[in-house]
Amino acid sequence: MAPTAPSVPFLSLDTVWFQVAGTLCNLACRHCFISCSPTNHNHELMTRTEVRRHLEEAESLGVKDYYFTGGEPFLNRELGGILEDTLRIGPATVLTNASLITRARAAELGALERGTRYSLEVRVSLDGLTPESNDRIRGEGCFEAAVGGLRELQGAGFNPIITVTRTWSDEEDRELRARFHDFLRGIGLARPRVKVLPLFHIGREADRTRGYGAGERLTEEHVRGYDFWNLQCSTSRMVTSRGVYVCPILIDAPSALMGRSLRESLRAFPLAHGACHTCWATGASCRN
Amino acid sequence: MPETREWGDPELEGPLAFLGGPYNNHIALRAALEDARRRGASRVFCLGDLGGFGPNPGKIYPLLDEYGVVAIAGNYDISLAERLADCGCGYTHPSDNEFAQRSYEYTSRRTTDAERRWLGSLPRAARFRRGGRRWHLCHGSPRRVNEFLWESASSDAFLARLARDAEADVVLCSHTGIPWQRTLPAGSRFVNVGAIGRPANDGRPEVWYALVPPGEETARFIPVAYDHDALAREMEAEGLPPEFIETIRSGWWTTCLEILPAKERAKGRY
Numbered sequence: 312m313a314p315t316a317p318s319v320p321f322l323s324l325d326t327v328w329f330q331v332a333g334t335l336c337n338l339a340c341r342h343c344f345i346s347c348s349p350t351n352h353n354h355e356l357m358t359r360t361e362v363r364r365h366l367e368e369a370e371s372l373g374v375k376d377y378y379f380t381g382g383e384p385f386l387n388r389e390l391g392g393i394l395e396d397t398l399r400i401g402p403a404t405v406l407t408n409a410s411l412i413t414r415a416r417a418a419e420l421g422a423l424e425r426g427t428r429y430s431l432e433v434r435v436s437l438d439g440l441t442p443e444s445n446d447r448i449r450g451e452g453c454f455e456a457a458v459g460g461l462r463e464l465q466g467a468g469f470n471p472i473i474t475v476t477r478t479w480s481d482e483e484d485r486e487l488r489a490r491f492h493d494f495l496r497g498i499g500l501a502r503p504r505v506k507v508l509p510l511f512h513i514g515r516e517a518d519r520t521r522g523y524g525a526g527e528r529l530t531e532e533h534v535r536g537y538d539f540w541n542l543q544c545s546t547s548r549m550v551t552s553r554g555v556y557v558c559p560i561l562i563d564a565p566s567a568l569m570g571r572s573l574r575e576s577l578r579a580f581p582l583a584h585g586a587c588h589t590c591w592a593t594g595a596s597c598r599n
Numbered sequence: 600m601p602e603t604r605e606w607g608d609p610e611l612e613g614p615l616a617f618l619g620g621p622y623n624n625h626i627a628l629r630a631a632l633e634d635a636r637r638r639g640a641s642r643v644f645c646l647g648d649l650g651g652f653g654p655n656p657g658k659i660y661p662l663l664d665e666y667g668v669v670a671i672a673g674n675y676d677i678s679l680a681e682r683l684a685d686c687g688c689g690y691t692h693p694s695d696n697e698f699a700q701r702s703y704e705y706t707s708r709r710t711t712d713a714e715r716r717w718l719g720s721l722p723r724a725a726r727f728r729r730g731g732r733r734w735h736l737c738h739g740s741p742r743r744v745n746e747f748l749w750e751s752a753s754s755d756a757f758l759a760r761l762a763r764d765a766e767a768d769v770v771l772c773s774h775t776g777i778p779w780q781r782t783l784p785a786g787s788r789f790v791n792v793g794a795i796g797r798p799a800n801d802g803r804p805e806v807w808y809a810l811v812p813p814g815e816e817t818a819r820f821i822p823v824a825y826d827h828d829a830l831a832r833e834m835e836a837e838g839l840p841p842e843f844i845e846t847i848r849s850g851w852w853t854t855c856l857e858i859l860p861a862k863e864r865a866k867g868r869y
Contacts, residue, residue, distance in 0.1 A: 323742075325757070373760025376752060401754030402860065430751040430860040470864060488693070502869060504857065506692075540743070596691070599860075 316583035317534045319544045324577060325375040326547035326598060327365070328559050331357050331393060332381025333552055338408055340449045341519045342438075342476055344511040344586070345563055347382045354382075354562060355552040359389040363396055365550050368573050376402045378597070380559060385411040391419055398427040404599055406474070409435040409460025410453060414467075417460075421467035432599055433464055433471045434506070438478070440494045448476075458498060465499050472504040472599060509593040511560055511586045523585025533591060534582070543596045544587075548576050559597045560586045601720070604671070606727035613641030615729075617736070617809040617818070619773035620648030620673060622796025623706065624847075625658035627806045630825035631795050632666040638810060638821075644725065645795075646773040647673025647738035649718070650706035651686060651699075652796055653830065653847075654837040660714060672721035673738040673774065674745040678703070679710050680719035689745035692857035699855060701840055726767070730814060735767035739774040748772055748791055750779035751862035762787035769816050771809070776800070776852075777863060778807045778820045790818045798850040800867040805850070 333354035336347035345353070369377070377397050384390050384405050397403045405420075424431040435457060439445035442454040449457075464471050473495060479487050488505060495503035510516055512523050539545045549556040554568050555576040561567035561584060569576030582591070589595065616635035621628040635643050645668050650656045663670055672680075674687040686703040690696050710718075723744060725736040740746035741761050748758070758781070762770050771790045777800060778793030792809040793799055799807050804827040809818035831847045842853040851868040859867070 370754075370756045373756045373763075375754055375757035400756060402752045424861075428751060428862075429754070430749075430862045432861050468865075470861065484693075502856075502864065504864075 315531075316581040316587075317529055317531045318579040318581050319539055319542050320579050321577050322539060322545040324369070324372050324546065324548065324573065326378065326543070327369045327374050327573065328378045328380060328547065328549040328597070329357060329362055329365070329393075330354050330381060330549060330551035330559075330562060331362065331379045331390065332384045332386045333357070334382050335386055336382040336408070337386060337410060338383070338450050338453060340438075340515070342448055342510060342516040344514040344516055344560060346514040351382075356387050357393075357550075357552055359392045359396065361552070362393045362550075365573065366396055366400065370400050372573060374401065376404070378404045378406065378559075380406040383408055383411060385416065391423070394420075394423055394431065398423055398429055398431060402429040402431070404432040404434060406434045406436070407460070408449070408453065408457060409464070409471075410456035412460035412463050414463050417463040417467035417469070420464075420469070424468070433469050434474050434599070435461055435464070435471045436474045436476075438476055440490060461498060461500070470500060470502055470504060472506050474506045474508060477507050477509050506599065508597070509589050509595045511589055513560075513586055514563065523588070527585045527588040529582045529588050529591055537591075541594060541596075542582075542590055543598060544580055544582075544590075547598075548573055560590075601722040603724045603726055604722035606669075606725060610641040611727050611729050613813050614639050615811045616640035616643040617771050617790070617792040617811070618643065618645045618668070619776065619778075619792045619794035619808070620651070620675070620796050621645065621653075621659050622648060622651045622794065623653030623656050623659060624796035624806070624830060625653070625655070625662060626827070626830045627795050627823060627825045628659060628662050631806065631808050631823045632662065632668070634821060634823050635808070635810065636666070640810065643668045644736055644771075645670040646736060646771065646792060647671050647721070647744075648675040648773070648794070648796070649673070650675050650679060650710065651702045652843055654833045654839060656706045656709050657711070657714070660717070669725065670721055671725050671736055671738060672718065672723055672744070675703070675706070676718040676721055677744060679707060680715050682707075682715070687745050688855075689739075689747065690855060690858050695855045695857045698840065698842065702843070705837070705839065729769075730816070732768035732816070733766060734769045734771070735762075735765050736771045738772065740772060741765035741767065741770060745774065747775050747858060748789070749775055749860050749863055750777070750781070750791070752860040753789075755781070755783050755785075758789050759783045759785040759787060762789070778809060780809075780818050788816050792818070793820065795823070797846060797852075800852040800863070801850055802868065803850040804848060
């Protein structure tokens with residue numbers, strides 16, 4: 312019998328995520344850990360009213376910052392209003408593939424950013440520095456579309472954080488990061504920012520490469536003396552149309568649904584998933 | 600390491616000076632202490648991170664003694680005292696960590712056992728009452744010594760919760776190196792006092808500290824000019840990274856930038 316999974320304590324609700332586009336995306340990346348696509352309705356778009364209700368609760372709980380993801384957040388027509396509501400009470404980050412960022416949208420975001428004392432971050436996913444390497448994972452035409460979106464963001468005064476899923480070895484790490492920096496400078500982002508995330512072997516990625524093996528599970532031994540502040544599940548929660556989940560990664564796991572409200576979700580969670588092992592082993596956090 | 604030191608004396612009602620991390624910058628520290636003395640500060644507090652970045656760590660300690668500075672521990676001081684492998688600054692990006700590690704190893708090599716013991720005796724926080732309000736001094740945040748409280752990344756609601764949990768009305772912190780302050784709708788106040796050891800990424804070589812006049816809670820952020828060229832030359836002689844020396848001369852941060860939120864990053868050159 313497998314040993315019992317250790318639990319992550321709930322320490323503090325600092326960060327609240329919104330699956331604001333549900334699992335709906337204009338792309339269908341081959342490594343997507345929640346298999347987002349134009350037709351995946353596991354989690355639905357969230358309305359401004361729905362988000363506002365959770366924001367009010369979050370503010371009353373003293374939340375520090377907010378993140379918006381999907382799917383593709385810009386598929387949600389109410390995103391502008393949602394960000395406006397959010398930036399009144401705290402900093403916000405939007406995770407996008409940038410393919411839907413037109414000049415008008417970038418200008419709208421720029422106006423929101425200038426109108427608040429809080430930071431509005433835009434994070435753009437990219438998986439390669441050429442159409443071939445990027446589009447192999449993200450789909451045909453995605454590279455050009457993302458670069459177009461990046462240019463619009465840059466023109467509107469943003470310095471987006473490029474998020475790359477790590478598909479290379481330790482030895483190649485320094486060189487690849489440097490190449491991403493050079494590439495971003497080349498398209499006009501003079502102060503390049505790159506965030507690297509690990510692969511999670513769930514969702515569509517489990518089909519592309521492999522799922523988690525039986526050995527990729529955390530035991531009490533792994534977390535003895537461990538500083539649980541390093542795991543985002545001790546200090547954040549993810550809100551989707553279906554309720555509040557323990558983290559942004561596990562929204563397809565029924566056991567990760569913690570409740571209908573943030574308050575109901577503020578408790579320990581068993582680190583029983585392969586993805587938990589990835590966060591622990593890589594020190595990954597979905598935060599900026 | 601003691602958790603909190605409670606203070607209570609009449610001098611606390613006078614002008615108070617709060618200095619962020621000296622980071623080995625003994626020339627700026629002396630200039631700031633002289634400035635605070637000239638302005639009549641009745642007590643001077645240092646919010647930790649005595650080492651890092653600058654040259655010749657040993658020069659900081661006699662100054663604190665000479666000017667009667669009350670210091671609390673920063674993450675750097677804890678790391679040195681406990682002989683940890685890194686400074687514990689809390690950076691999350693490899694390039695930030697790489698530069699942080701270079702200055703930590705330099706400082707650690709030049710820190711004596713006696714200095715480590717003294718650093719280990721510093722309290723994590725200091726508290727006192729002033730004007731009927733509870734003041735709480737910490738390095739990062741009241742709950743985490745290496746938590747970054749950036750102006751653009753800290754919601755009112757979050758700061759109010761930190762103050763409430765710390766049972767404080769006025770919280771003074773440092774760690775980020777850029778000064779700011781805010782009165783919260785709930786009535787509590789946060790002051791990030793900046794740092795003495797490194798300019799505030801504003802393109803001027805001066806460094807900043809916070810002075811709070813008698814009967815007030817609002818800090819005045821005071822720029823301190825010092826012989827930064829002399830410091831830069833000393834850093835060169837010590838073989839410290841040219842990137843650090845450029846910051847001392849230009850006032851722009853060149854390293855450990857990835858941790859900055861968008862608004863703070865946009866104000867700098869790099």
